[in-house]
Amino acid sequence: MRIAVPNKGRLHDPTIDVLERAGLHVADGADRKLYAETVDPEVTVLFVRAADIPEYVADGAADVGITGLDQVREAGVDLHDLLDLGYGTCRLVLAAPEKSAVESVDDLAGGTVATEFPNVARDFFAERGIDPAIVEVSGATELTPHVDVADAIIDITSTGTTLAVNNLAIVEEVLQSSVRLVARPDVADDPKVEEVATALASVISADDKRYLMMNVPTDRLDDVREVIPGLGGPTVMDIAGDDAVAVHAVVDEDDVFTTINDVKGMGASDVLVTEIERLVE
Ligand SMILES: Nc1ncnc2c1ncn2[C@@H]1O[C@H](COP(=O)(O)OP(=O)(O)OP(=O)(O)O)[C@@H](O)[C@H]1O
Ligand SMILES: O=P(O)(O)OC[C@H]1O[C@H](OP(=O)(O)OP(=O)(O)O)[C@H](O)[C@@H]1O
Ligand SMILES: [Mg+2]
Incomplete structure (x- = not known):
């Protein structure tokens, strides 16, 4: 089975990290390599641009x-x-x-919008019943309204810093995004795919849990x-020769x-809190 993962950019490191934590050690995932073996002989990792990954999966690569x-969403493929x-x-x-005069979506009727996401943009405006011109750019989108290339942009924001330093205000949210594990429909139920999904899910489940x-x-x-x-309730173990039990x-x-405050009040002692690496429920 082949997993396509981001080859660079901000998603590369956290993706390698989550694979490692899931127990899928990526062998020698050095920069500039296009593929790598993993600890599982049936699983290979392909390093691909984040934007190209949906097509790679849809096409069967x-x-x-x-x-x-x-x-x-931008690739418009069924995954x-x-x-x-x-x-x-x-x-x-x-x-x-x-x-600017643009205060609502409707103000863009007859206008121009610059974006790295032309398909998402077209879908968004089609749903709103307007058809502004879409200019596809490949970066520095935030500059375009200030140099008469566009009236507005559709772009990524997280902290809001880039919009703020470029004197841009949000007119409307188009999409909330986060990183997903996606599969081609015909392999979504494949046992190996399910194994990988379960292993990754176990890392995510463990993240916000602690072992007491x-x-x-x-x-x-x-x-x-x-x-x-x-x-499913705590695990309780007898402590030999003592009037106490160990609770996990x-x-x-x-x-x-x-x-912790509650159990201390009930006489608990030697309370330990540890992180959990994985949690398979
Ligand atoms: N500021 C951000 N905060 C959170 N996630 C982001 C941010 N910018 C981008 N992303 C997410 O990361 C994905 C890839 O963005 P990234 O900038 O890493 O790739 P890239 O633009 O293709 O690479 P590079 O910027 O190195 O050329 C985006 O599609 C989005 O899902
Ligand atoms: O709301 P903020 O926290 O400021 O983040 C938003 C910025 O982050 C991304 O750019 P990135 O840093 O990936 O640079 P890029 O344009 O080279 O991809 C995105 O394209 C925005 O410009
Ligand atoms: Mg980027």
Whole structure:
């Protein structure tokens, strides 16, 4: 099976990282290599531009791909969205100069919009019933409204810094994007594809969970159970020759602070909190 992953840009490192954490060690994924073997002899990684990944998967050059939803939409190909990997979060927005006549989508009727995402742009305006001219650019999109190339842009924003320094204001959101694991429909149910999806999902599930370990006086165990929802309840083990039990549980990261305070109040001691590498539910 072949997985297409971003060869450079901001998505490269986090993608290699998530594959590694999923146990799919990428052999010698050095710069400028076009493909690499993984620890699984059946899985090969292809390094491709983020924008080209949907086409590679749709055409069968790769079976699954990891890239931004914005790129999948722009390619207009029919792929199964198997998993949201949670990074590369950004928005595609329609934006115009702060001091311009463009204040709503309708103001662009008869106007011009510059973008690296012409297909997403056309779909967006078609749905809104207007048909502005679309100018395709390959970068520095934020400059175009200031040099009379366009009245507005559709571009990526995350922190908003680039729009702000270029005196551009958001007119409307076009798409929310994050990095996805996508598959060609005919291989989406393939056991190997499911294995990879499960392994990647286990990393994502573990990210916002923590493993709690503690010793609890035996007579307070029922109280402790009440405050630790855990994953199917906590694991309880006897401690030889002691009036206490060891309790292990998986808890949401957001609940760790409260849970520790609660169990301390119930006499728990030696509380340990650790990160979880993977969680296969
Ligand atoms: N500022 C951002 N914040 C979050 N995600 C982003 C941001 N910019 C881009 N992305 C996501 O990363 C994907 C690839 O963008 P990136 O800039 O890494 O690639 P590129 O533009 O093809 O590469 P490069 O900029 O190195 O030429 C985008 O399609 C989008 O999904
Ligand atoms: O809202 P912000 O946090 O400012 O991020 C938005 C910017 O990030 C991306 O550019 P990138 O840094 O990838 O440069 P590029 O244009 O060379 O791709 C995107 O094209 C925007 O310009
Ligand atoms: Mg970029």
